[in-house]
Amino acid sequence: HVQLVESGGGSAQAGGSLRLSCEASRQSYCMAWFRQVPGKEREVIATIRVIDGYAIYVDSVRGRFTISRDNAGNTLYLQMDSLQPEDTGMYYCAAGPGHGGYTPDCHSALGYNSWGQGTQVTVS
Secondary structure, three states, rough: OEEEEEEEEEEOOOOEEEEEEEEEEOOOOEEEEEEEEEOOOOOEEEEOOOOOOOEEEEOOOOOEEEEEOOOOEEEEEEEEOOHHHHOEEEEEEEOOOOOOOOEEEOOOOHOOOOOOOEEEEEOO
């Protein structure tokens, strides 16, 4: 598995911005950000195929959040703009081989086997 360390969480006011970072011990085929809010299961919110940067977002963050990676593919970012109180939660970086065979799907939660410790984001 890959070791992942997140940073950059904290507090922001509604309409503000935060940037999360995730350092990986090695490159993976897929990387993603998951979010868990109290009382709900962890959900994938943004994914990226490291080799070409192809990204997918869930509807609730599309247009406000941007996932990206550095050229080496070892650092993952999540730029969060126009933050809303419902964005409050624990954010986790994830890495994995993707789900499926010939062309792995990076947007399936089943494609991830390595997780960071999480970083808290609070929007008020």
